[in-house]
Amino acid sequence: MNEIEKEAARIAEQGESPRRLARDPVNLPMIRNWVEAIGDTNPVYTDPEAAAKSVHEGLVAPPAMAQVWTMYGLNGQRGGDDPLGAMMTVLDDAGFTSVVATNSDQTYHRYLRPDEHVAVTTRLEDVTGPKRTALGEGWFVTTTSTWYVGDEVVAEMRFRVLKFRPAAKPAEAKPVVSTPVIKPAINRDTEYFWEGTRAGELRIQRCGGCGLLRHPPGPMCPECGATKPKYLVSEGRGEVYSYVVHHHPRVPGKEVPFVVALVELEEGVRMLGELTGAAEVRVGLPVEVVFTKVDDELTMPSWRPRA
């Protein structure tokens, strides 16, 4: 049994996590937003008169909202006693830093009604791996969550994610640039970014207090003053906001002419990088990130056109 399996067994043995109460009781405003987003026009969720005449004899919540009620919110963090969070940390530390959800099977025992206050527990069911996948080598992590009103079980979910080590992208195989290059100065405030590029991730600083996304990063959030910067991993997709075709003078490590693009990422921040492989550059050109390994210490992000 390796370290990951040992940790998985330890976390699984702890069984169900303590019950965590939803931030708010089941409520009509949240239901309205959800059904509008989903496009569900069934009046039993939002129209008291229609609901009263229905089989439910009053307003009910869409069953598929079960998980919604106990979500952490935009800036919430998993508690230390959450088995999924604990298992993620184990896998992150082992280098399986990326995640994708693969299965979610939910069972609804009854409809919820406004003002009912649900609580949730989670236990780690299974950790399987390492598996080779198209995304890279990884571990499948399965958890079971149970929602209660009082002691009554109202819904259950089996949830499976793949935690994987990102496969080396083709761009990383490029030969090491032969001429001297300009290297970034890296300090405590910025090292997460360069650790990210080494791991094939484009990271955007995200305030641990208010969630503000910020690039370039800094140690203190200008919105809320928090000094607990975290990050999210960008999808690496965006559009050219502006660009320069550099001709003169020569720049160490580059062959002129070359293009530097200021890209507005889909997450909303802007970032500079060299743009290669574009037959024609224009403002608005859709691009995606590529990573080029310079040496063991430095991997540079740059852009290429995206289909």
Place this chain on the structure above:
Amino acid sequence: MSVSGKAAIAGIGATEFSKESGRSELQLAAEAVRAALADAGLEPSDVDGLVTFTMDTNTEIAVARELGIEELTFFSRVHYGGGAACATVQQAAMAVATGMAEVVVCYRAFNERSGHRFGQVQMAAAGNVDNSWSYPMGLGTPAAMVAMFARRYMHEYGATSEDFGRIAVIDRKHAATNPNAWFHERPITLDDHQSSRWIAEPLRLLDCCQESDGGVALVVTSAERARSLRQSPAVIRAAAQGSGTDQYTMTSYYRDDLTGLPEMGTVARGLWQQAGIGPSDVDVAVLYDHFTPFVLVQLEELGFCPRGEARHFIAGGALELDGELPLNPHGGQLGEAYIHGMNGIAEAVRQLRGTAVNQVAGTDHVLVTAGTGVPTSGLVLGQV
């Protein structure tokens, strides 16, 4: 309390402007300061304050030693490259107005062409964490950094390379009749501009100012004392600095809008408020012109025309010597010399004295701005 009207520029001095001075930067600084003092009719022993740029390699004490200045009671440096130019005069005016010093000399001297050239990629600058989001990505020259703004400005407002070229043409036209200008008797046409090679698209060679060796110094004292000196004083009606939201040095790319220079907008509000005048009262504008696109943006930030409309404002000859807003009668940095904005302040003083080679008649107020794309500064100088 305001410094408006409390202090004046009483003397100006400069070395020749060249591509290879053949002497040390300290010698250039000492020569310029001595020339400015002689112009004012003052002696080195009258000086008790010195101000320069943090980028200047000549310390205040080194300059004091060369000039034989014994005691200094005020010495100060201003940061952010060319953005410091007008702020050196602001520092001096504040020192004089508050009694910290009586005679303060502002100076800037360098061998920017024969020695350390700013237009090359500065490997050392990449050691700064702010610069680590641009230099390693290949954006490592001032021209390229301005080009990024210029491309977006063109995209948003429909400005063209020819619109930028009109600034170069007017500067070179004025330089052509200024014997002290490097480009004396060498005007250019818009076709010359359009056929000049790319430096960093959308900027061409003739959008970028020259590189120069030389030094300029300005003597600041109280308006009252200045009136008793040799020259007619250029009174400091307003002196302002400005830095904007999410400000970077040359790469403020992360603001909502990439088409303005909000730090210059801050300077503008300070200037108009202190001087009690507005854009329509300006007789001559000496606008910082290291790269042509930012002259257009400055016209907008300073209130001479609405945002995005500078290309229309300049199209009808407004910037000619007999136009609505004569621009850089000395030829600017594109035409006269690149002395980090300090030669423009000297030109403003000459316009008020009535001694400029391209004199604009009846000049009462001259606006001067400092480096753009960086935290910056500005001055309104006026008659006594």
